[in-house]
Amino acid sequence: MIKKNYCHDVSAVLVTYNPDTEALRAAIQAVSGQVSDIFIVDNASSNFSSGWFDKLEDQANAKFHLLRQQENLGIGAAHNIGIRRAIEQGSKFVLLLDQDSQVGPDMVIRLRSACAALNEKGFQVAAIGPQYRDAENGVLSRFVKVGMFRFIHCGCENNTSFVDADFLVSSGSLLSIAVLEVVGLMDESLFIDHVDTEWCFRAKSKGFQIFGLCGAVMMHALGEQRKEVWFLRKRTVPFHKPFRYYYMFRNSVLLYRRRYMPLSWKFADIARCLKIAVFFSWAAENRLTCLKMMCLGVIDGLKGKNGIRNGL
Numbered sequence: 001m002i003k004k005n006y007c008h009d010v011s012a013v014l015v016t017y018n019p020d021t022e023a024l025r026a027a028i029q030a031v032s033g034q035v036s037d038i039f040i041v042d043n044a045s046s047n048f049s050s051g052w053f054d055k056l057e058d059q060a061n062a063k064f065h066l067l068r069q070q071e072n073l074g075i076g077a078a079h080n081i082g083i084r085r086a087i088e089q090g091s092k093f094v095l096l097l098d099q100d101s102q103v104g105p106d107m108v109i110r111l112r113s114a115c116a117a118l119n120e121k122g123f124q125v126a127a128i129g130p131q132y133r134d135a136e137n138g139v140l141s142r143f144v145k146v147g148m149f150r151f152i153h154c155g156c157e158n159n160t161s162f163v164d165a166d167f168l169v170s171s172g173s174l175l176s177i178a179v180l181e182v183v184g185l186m187d188e189s190l191f192i193d194h195v196d197t198e199w200c201f202r203a204k205s206k207g208f209q210i211f212g213l214c215g216a217v218m219m220h221a222l223g224e225q226r227k228e229v230w231f232l233r234k235r236t237v238p239f240h241k242p243f244r245y246y247y248m249f250r251n252s253v254l255l256y257r258r259r260y261m262p263l264s265w266k267f268a269d270i271a272r273c274l275k276i277a278v279f280f281s282w283a284a285e286n287r288l289t290c291l292k293m294m295c296l297g298v299i300d301g302l303k304g305k306n307g308i309r310n311g312l
Contacts, residue, residue: 005109009092010174011037012062013082015075018045019099023221025056027102032062034108037089039065039082043072074191074308079170083185087177094180098171102219104130110216111174118162118211126179126208127200129168130216131156141220143168143212146265151272159215166265168210170196172218179208189306193244194251198261205260242286243312246293246300249273250309253301 012035016024032038040053053066067081079096086094093115095108111128118125132141142153143163154163173196183203186195200210252269255261273294280290293312300309 005034005106006036007034007093007108007112008036010035010095010108010112011039011082011086011089011091011093012095012097013039013041013079013086014097014099015041015043015078015082016045016099017043017072018047021048021052023102024099027097027099028056030102030105031095031097031108034103034106035062035095037063037065037086037091039067039085041067041078041082042069043074043078044069072308074188074195075170076186076190076192076195077188079195080185080188083175083177083180092177094175094177096170096173096175098220100135100221101132101171102135103172104217104219107172107216107218108174111213114162114211114213114216115174115176123211124179124208125176126183126203126210127168127173127175128211128213129165129173130213130218132169132172132218132220135219135221140217146262146268148264149267149271151268154212156214161214163212163214165210165212166204166262167197167200168212169220170199171220179203182206183208190251190254191247191306191308193247194255197265198251198255198258201261201265239284242289242293243309244293245276245280245290246297246309246312248276249294249297250301250305251297253298254304254306256301257304 012031014027014031028038053064065085067085069078069081083094093112095111097103107130111130115125115128118128133139134141142155143165144167145152145154146166154165156163183199183206187198190198204210252273256266277291277294281287284290
């Protein structure tokens with residue numbers, strides 16, 4: 001029997017690292033009826049065993065492929081491992097997912113159909129992604145365009161409209177294998193942050209376009225912790241572990257040196273980094289550690305260091 005929302009030429013690549021197992025269970029169950037295969041690339045998690053997946057596989061509708069790594073290789077390398085396996089499997093598209101992202105019941109078929117419609121209209125689609133609903137407060141995200149000194153958040157006119165975006169969050173993004181063969185895979189040297197941003201701008205530099213699809217929705221958690229703070233106005237802000245700020249700032253500096261990254265993005269990102277530094281020097285409980293990580297990231301970025309930074 002043909003499943004209503006099933007995409008036979010789409011494989012999901014889901015990266016895990018010490019996940020919340022109940023959230024991961026929900027993420028897998030949500031996508032399993034919409035794709036042909038699920039490649040779970042585990043970056044040496046210590047909090048669950050292969051047997052946990054064996055039990056879940058019996059309840060799923062897609063083929064499971066558990067690819068356990070001996071060490072944490074980072075998000076870019078993990079995506080690439082899953083993408084290569086999807087190519088070997090004969091998939092035409094890959095859906096990238098985080099361990100805390102739960103796709104909507106018809107999200108994949110919406111993205112797949114929209115990609116086909118855009119290609120028929122003559123657009124060269126590199127990737128198309130959904131709106132995500134914040135798991136904490138239920139707010140729907142907007143898609144991002146780059147202004148000269150800021151990021152412009154673009155809303156949706158209706159549930160079927162497209163937004164011409166500059167980049168997407170990797171989780172929930174549908175990528176064409178044919179485009180990946182032209183643009184290349186993810187940059188493993190970045191390890192974790194800006195992997196999605198870099199790939200999107202690399203694709204755009206080769207003439208492809210990035211789209212957001214209104215009405216395609218995914219639940220997504222932002223940050224390890226959420227706090228409500230007053231900073232010029234009342235805000236709910238995601239807080240990350242201090243080591244993440246090292247990678248955010250280091251990778252920003254590394255990308256400033258790449259010619260295909262637009263000048264407008266570089267200016268906007270510098271402004272963003274300055275705002276983050278000012279805000280967390282005031283609001284974070286471990287502000288000194290966060291600032292230390294930011295400064296270390298900038299220094300290593302200027303030195304051209306990449307990959308994993310041990311000892312953080």
